[in-house]
Amino acid sequence: MSAPQRKPSTDVQKDASMAKQKAMIDSNFERLGNVRNSGEKVSYTFVPGNLNELVMCFDMVGNYPEINAIQNGLRKKSGGMIMEAEKWGHSEDVCTYVKSDIGMMRKGNIGPTGQPIPEPDILMLSYTGCYTFLKWFELLRHDYKCETAMLHVPYTGDNKITKSMVQYVVKQLKEEVIPKYEKVSGVKFDIDRLRENLANSARAEDDFVWVLQSAKNKPSPIDAYFGGIYYIGPIFTAFRGTELAVDYYQTLRSEIEERIRKGQGPITPEGEMKNEKYRIVTEGPPNYTSMRDFWKMFYDEGAVVVASTYTKVGGTYDFGFRHDPSRPLESLAEYCMHCYTNRNLPERTRMLESYINDYEADGLLINSIKSCNSFAAGELMMMREVEKRTGKPGAFVETDLVDPRYFSAANVKNRLESYFQMIDQKRRAGA
Amino acid sequence: MKCFIGIDLGSTTTKAVVMNEDREVIGRGITNSRSNYDTASAVAKQEAMIDTRFTLLRNNLDENDKLKDNQDVFLHDLERNFRREQFVEQLDDLQTTCLRNAEGERFNEVRTDLTEVLASVFDNLREESLALYAKGAKRKSDFFRDIAGGRFLTLSEDFSKQAGISYDYALNVYDKSIIEVENRPPAGNLEGKFFNGLRNLTRESPELGISFEDVQKPVKDALAVELEESFVVGTGYGRVRLPFPKEHIRSEILCHGLGAHMMYEGTRTVLDIGGQDTKSIQVDKNGVVDNFQMNDRCAAGCGRYLGYIADEMNMGVHELGPIAMKATKAVKINSTCTVFAGAELRDRLALGEKREDILAGLHRSIILRAMSIIARSGGISDQFTFTGGVAKNEAAVKALRDLVKENYGDVTINIDPDSIYTGALGGSEFARRAVMEA
Numbered sequence: 001m002s003a004p005q006r007k008p009s010t011d012v013q014k015d016a017s018m019a020k021q022k023a024m025i026d027s028n029f030e031r032l033g034n035v036r037n038s039g040e041k042v043s044y045t046f047v048p049g050n051l052n053e054l055v056m057c058f059d060m061v062g063n064y065p066e067i068n069a070i071q072n073g074l075r076k077k078s079g080g081m082i083m084e085a086e087k088w089g090h091s092e093d094v095c096t097y098v099k100s101d102i103g104m105m106r107k108g109n110i111g112p113t114g115q116p117i118p119e120p121d122i123l124m125l126s127y128t129g130c131y132t133f134l135k136w137f138e139l140l141r142h143d144y145k146c147e148t149a150m151l152h153v154p155y156t157g158d159n160k161i162t163k164s165m166v167q168y169v170v171k172q173l174k175e176e177v178i179p180k181y182e183k184v185s186g187v188k189f190d191i192d193r194l195r196e197n198l199a200n201s202a203r204a205e206d207d208f209v210w211v212l213q214s215a216k217n218k219p220s221p222i223d224a225y226f227g228g229i230y231y232i233g234p235i236f237t238a239f240r241g242t243e244l245a246v247d248y249y250q251t252l253r254s255e256i257e258e259r260i261r262k263g264q265g266p267i268t269p270e271g272e273m274k275n276e277k278y279r280i281v282t283e284g285p286p287n288y289t290s291m292r293d294f295w296k297m298f299y300d301e302g303a304v305v306v307a308s309t310y311t312k313v314g315g316t317y318d319f320g321f322r323h324d325p326s327r328p329l330e331s332l333a334e335y336c337m338h339c340y341t342n343r344n345l346p347e348r349t350r351m352l353e354s355y356i357n358d359y360e361a362d363g364l365l366i367n368s369i370k371s372c373n374s375f376a377a378g379e380l381m382m383m384r385e386v387e388k389r390t391g392k393p394g395a396f397v398e399t400d401l402v403d404p405r406y407f408s409a410a411n412v413k414n415r416l417e418s419y420f421q422m423i424d425q426k427r428r429a430g431a
Numbered sequence: 432m433k434c435f436i437g438i439d440l441g442s443t444t445t446k447a448v449v450m451n452e453d454r455e456v457i458g459r460g461i462t463n464s465r466s467n468y469d470t471a472s473a474v475a476k477q478e479a480m481i482d483t484r485f486t487l488l489r490n491n492l493d494e495n496d497k498l499k500d501n502q503d504v505f506l507h508d509l510e511r512n513f514r515r516e517q518f519v520e521q522l523d524d525l526q527t528t529c530l531r532n533a534e535g536e537r538f539n540e541v542r543t544d545l546t547e548v549l550a551s552v553f554d555n556l557r558e559e560s561l562a563l564y565a566k567g568a569k570r571k572s573d574f575f576r577d578i579a580g581g582r583f584l585t586l587s588e589d590f591s592k593q594a595g596i597s598y599d600y601a602l603n604v605y606d607k608s609i610i611e612v613e614n615r616p617p618a619g620n621l622e623g624k625f626f627n628g629l630r631n632l633t634r635e636s637p638e639l640g641i642s643f644e645d646v647q648k649p650v651k652d653a654l655a656v657e658l659e660e661s662f663v664v665g666t667g668y669g670r671v672r673l674p675f676p677k678e679h680i681r682s683e684i685l686c687h688g689l690g691a692h693m694m695y696e697g698t699r700t701v702l703d704i705g706g707q708d709t710k711s712i713q714v715d716k717n718g719v720v721d722n723f724q725m726n727d728r729c730a731a732g733c734g735r736y737l738g739y740i741a742d743e744m745n746m747g748v749h750e751l752g753p754i755a756m757k758a759t760k761a762v763k764i765n766s767t768c769t770v771f772a773g774a775e776l777r778d779r780l781a782l783g784e785k786r787e788d789i790l791a792g793l794h795r796s797i798i799l800r801a802m803s804i805i806a807r808s809g810g811i812s813d814q815f816t817f818t819g820g821v822a823k824n825e826a827a828v829k830a831l832r833d834l835v836k837e838n839y840g841d842v843t844i845n846i847d848p849d850s851i852y853t854g855a856l857g858g859s860e861f862a863r864r865a866v867m868e869a
Contacts, residue, residue, distance in 0.1 A: 395723075
């Protein structure tokens with residue numbers, strides 16, 4: 001008899017909110033694919049520090065290039081696109097989101113759902129700590145020769161957001177960003193419309209935070225990393241500020257309330273996680289091209305991720321921030337500065353420490369990304385510090401975002417199994 | 432008696448350790464991992480069980496007055512003769528398999544000649560085995576494929592030429608047959624091999640003054656003990672292929688950590704360089720793992736890197752260390768890519784650098800890579816234990832000692848001659864605990 005080595009079944013288990021989320025994401029691709037008919041203008045921007053509520057004020061449709069890369073990764077399309085970008089001279093070490101996007105363009109700009117991705121009318125760069133984003137849009141500007149707006153968000157290097165930092169961002173919004181959007185869209189900015197959108201955001205954010213924090217239950221009803229990626233979809237992208245997002249998070253919340261009532265664990269593609277053996281905190285983005293395999297390695301061992309920093313790249317709402325309709329521009333400024341990517345290392349370490357303690361986790365797992373230096377730099381140091389402060393063991397695996405060539409399954413599995421067994425061994429030793 | 436077995440399925444070799452109820456190691460076995468992990472694990476286990484029989488025999492002989500002064504010599508000679516019996520048995524199996532494989536239609540035209548070639552080759556191999564296992568003879572490897580394969584190819588080339596047929600026929604038959612033979616666990620009949628070995632021994636070493644009858648009973652008694660496989664724990668890269676359930680499988684990180692602790696109780700940092708892994712493990716005073724780091728994505732700088740370099744230089748992997756020890760300086764060589772390192776090596780040779788100096792540089796670069804992994808796992812705490820196949824390489828050990836001193840000062844460095852069994856040792860202790868401390 002061989003040791004159990006079940007292959008993933010072909011049927012993926014999903015719950016209602018997952019189907020709803022997928023329909024929402026697909027609808028935005030459809031809207032993007034239809035701009036030739038609808039005449040809508042297109043705004044490209046990135047997830048961290050995005051100004052979706054503001055963009056909506058100009059009746060524009062948002063396109064998120066890294067979401068396209070992720071969706072292409074999940075659909076196993078990114079590998080060919082990356083190779084295409086490399087054919088055009090992009091090096092192997094460059095961020096694979098960038099190469100997936102450039103490769104998609106070079107192959108005719110057909111998006112993940114098969115709809116064409118329209119050219120941008122404006123490239124809106126909100127700089128929140130990722131230098132590569134800046135270069136990425138420079139590459140796109142070179143090709144599209146369109147309007148570009150840049151919002152320079154001060155880095156929260158000493159972990160304080162001062163009044164002058166907020167004013168600095170607001171001034172740019174007023175003098176640079178809004179006028180450019182007015183010019184491109186032909187729509188006059190209406191601050192009341194922005195307030196309305198921000199009110200929707202805050203409502204969705206309340207439910208979203210409730211969902212994330214539901215992982216404090218034992219067993220946790222959610223997986224805050226693999227499952228969390230689905231949960232952040234609407235609020236991190238073109239739906240923040242919409243009624244649809246409010247509705248989605250209400251549905252999600254009720255679903256999870258029900259799961260808690262029944263004492264159920266998270267739904268994974270392999271089925272419900274029935275026996276929560278390990279509660280893990282993760283740092284770093286996931287691997288998208290082998291996500292199901294990666295998740296299954298956790299599922300097989302009974303490991304649930306109870307908190308992750310990656311689900312905070314589009315906002316650290318669980319530490320109290322909410323969009324505020326009474327201070328519309330100021331609140332947008334603060335939102336940008338609060339994004340995880342804009343946080344300094346001591347603050348990221350403090351967040352991880354609090355996750356380990358608040359979610360009663362067994363340890364910290366870092367998935368370090370080969371082609372993402374802005375995430376990876378300092379991660380090992382953070383791990384050591386978190387280990388020291390919490391007494392819980394850390395572990396380190398390395399994969400990539402959307403480049404299938406950099407997921408070495410046997411190696412990752414080996415490390416994960418070693419890590420979980422190490423936790424087990426420590427528990428026995430401590431017992 | 433109860434036996435607790437740890438099996439470490441590495442990418443290059445598979446090791447097994449047998450432990451008794453008193454936590455004593457009573458047997459060790461090793462084989463090449465081949466392409467079939469199930470067989471590798473069965474063979475390594477069988478070898479460890481044979482070794483266990485020798486341990487039992489040693490205990491039985493303690494009371495034997497005739498062997499008071501030369502028990503070690505006797506046991507060593509007996510094992511050598513036993514190995515020859517085993518080798519000849521596998522040769523017979525290989526010959527039968529070759530003949531069967533030569534029955535295919537494609538050999539119709541040359542069958543008579545080919546059968547004669549094979550008969551001559553195997554007659555010679557059997558003849559040579561006497562010298563191969565003679566007193567004081569050195570074998571380049573303990574694995575059947577390595578010992579028999581090289582000679583088969585040389586002999587069959589000569590005999591094919593004499594018979595006027597293409598050497599390819601014998602080569603084809605061999606390639607197919609050696610895989611079949613390797614993937615067939617060796618036959619049983621231990622008693623026959625022990626007794627034949629014993630007869631040979633008494634014939635070739637009259638000076639020991641031992642007759643067959645003197646030791647027949649202790650041998651019989653050692654073979655009669657029932658060895659009960661109470662619990663088997665598997666570890667290593669091939670562990671998922673092991674034919675037992677999940678709860679019998681432990682990660683090699685845990686097994687190496689515990690194994691190193693058992694070899695040297697004061698161990699706090701373990702470095703293991705195996706075929707495709709470099710692992711740095713921090714353990715506490717009980718051998719429980721605190722932290723670990725491994726090489727990622729690329730295995731340059733591991734044992735296989737040395738294997739590749741040895742191939743590039745047309746040498747045996749065991750020759751690299753001794754040559755590098757003759758170096759007067761270490762030439763800088765990169766360790767980030769095995770293939771590039773091979774190219775760099777040829778480049779340095781062409782530039783007139785000495786082979787030993789280049790090899791010293793290669794060993795240093797392997798250890799430099801390991802030092803980075805050690806640093807990432809939390810550095811070196813006293814005591815430091817070095818394990819794995821590469822720990823047998825004296826040049827690698829020298830480079831390690833130098834770099835440890837340079838970076839961490841005076842640290843106790845432990846290297847056990849049996850360090851290749853560290854993972855299997857940890858596994859056997861996990862197996863013992865699973866039963867005795869459950």
